[in-house]
Amino acid sequence: MTSAPKIGVLALQGDVREHIRALEASGAEATAVRRQEELNAVSALVIPGGESTTMWKLATAFELLEPLRLRIKEGMPAYGSCAGMIMLADRIEGGIDGQQTLGGIDMVVRRNAFGRQVDSFEADLDFASRGPMRAVFIRAPWVESVGPDVEVLGRTEPGDRIVAVRQGPLLATSFHPELTGDARVHSYFVEMVREF
Ligand code: GLN
Numbered sequence: 001m002t003s004a005p006k007i008g009v010l011a012l013q014g015d016v017r018e019h020i021r022a023l024e025a026s027g028a029e030a031t032a033v034r035r036q037e038e039l040n041a042v043s044a045l046v047i048p049g050g051e052s053t054t055m056w057k058l059a060t061a062f063e064l065l066e067p068l069r070l071r072i073k074e075g076m077p078a079y080g081s082c083a084g085m086i087m088l089a090d091r092i093e094g095g096i097d098g099q100q101t102l103g104g105i106d107m108v109v110r111r112n113a114f115g116r117q118v119d120s121f122e123a124d125l126d127f128a129s130r131g132p133m134r135a136v137f138i139r140a141p142w143v144e145s146v147g148p149d150v151e152v153l154g155r156t157e158p159g160d161r162i163v164a165v166r167q168g169p170l171l172a173t174s175f176h177p178e179l180t181g182d183a184r185v186h187s188y189f190v191e192m193v194r195e196f
Contacts (some may be wrong), residue, residue, distance in 0.1 A: 005193045008033035008042035010068075012058040014050030014083060018178035022186040028193070036067045044077040044169075044193040047084030049138065049176050052111065053096050055083055065100070072104040077169035077196050079189040085109060085172035086141050093144060105167045106147030113142040113161070113174075127164055127173075128153040130184055135163070135175035142174055169196045 004027055009019045011032035023030035023046065030046075033039050045068075047055075059065045072078060072088075080088040086095075090103045094111035114121070120138045127133045135154075143162035146152065154164030154173065163174035164185075171192060177185035 004029045005044060005190065006031065006042050007044045007046060007190070007193060008038060009046045009048060010055075010059075010064075010084075012050075012062060012064070013054050014048035015176070015178060016048055019046045019048050019081075019186075022178045022183045023190065025183045026187040026190040028186075028190045034062065036064060039064065039067055039071065044189075044196075045071070045079075046189070047078060047080040047087050047102075048178070049082030049084060052083040052086035052092075052101070053099055055087060056100055059102075065102070068102050072102055072170070075169055075196065077171075077189070077193045078104065079171040079173075079185075079192075081173050081176055081178065081185075082138065082140055085143075085174055086111060088170055088172050089143075090147075092141075104170045105165060105172060106150055107165060107167075108144040109141045110144045111141050112139050113144075114140050123156055125154050125156060125163065125175075127185060128188055130188070133177075133182060133184060134180050135173075135177070136179045137163075137175050140174040143172075166192075169193075 007028045020030040089109035
């Protein structure tokens with residue numbers, strides 16, 4: 001694909017505008033997605049941070065839960081940051097009663113995992129061997145365990161917690177690269193989208 005891929009940002013809740021900006025800086029055409037017609041019109045999707053319980057409830061209310069699951073099952077590339085990572089997890093810990101995800105990545109994600117020590121923090125980490133990157137964590141989850149097909153792309157130092165993963169066309173980070181003005185994670189995702 002040589003033209004700019006059309007990538008949606010799920011706009012039920014969360015920091016949509018920052019993701020749109022980072023995607024545009026990475027050479028994609030970016031647009032907000034709230035309805036099924038808008039989902040049908042994009043070739044990939046970013047699921048932003050926010051609150052996974054709210055996002056799940058809104059996706060249900062907007063009748064987007066099943067269409068999203070279907071697109072993911074069909075192989076649509078997707079990138080989830082923070083709450084978005086929770087949404088892409090096949091299994092979660094620390095969810096509220098009945099909380100559902102979209103799934104797609106064979107992993108267990110623990111909600112609010114860093115929360116008990118400190119709500120929000122910044123740390124430098126190596127993302128996908130692309131050198132040190134400033135990562136912002138806000139009531140962030142971590143990845144408790146991954147299946148055999150999941151590639152670990154980043155861990156905290158110290159602590160060695162898994163905070164960035166990829167499985168085929170699906171990418172997830174515990175942190176918020178859209179907040180630092182560093183578009184390397186979004187560029188990585190746009191490259192992935194071009195490959196699929
Ligand atoms: N703690 C939130 C949740 O469970 C995620 C926080 C975030 O996205 N910044 O959904």
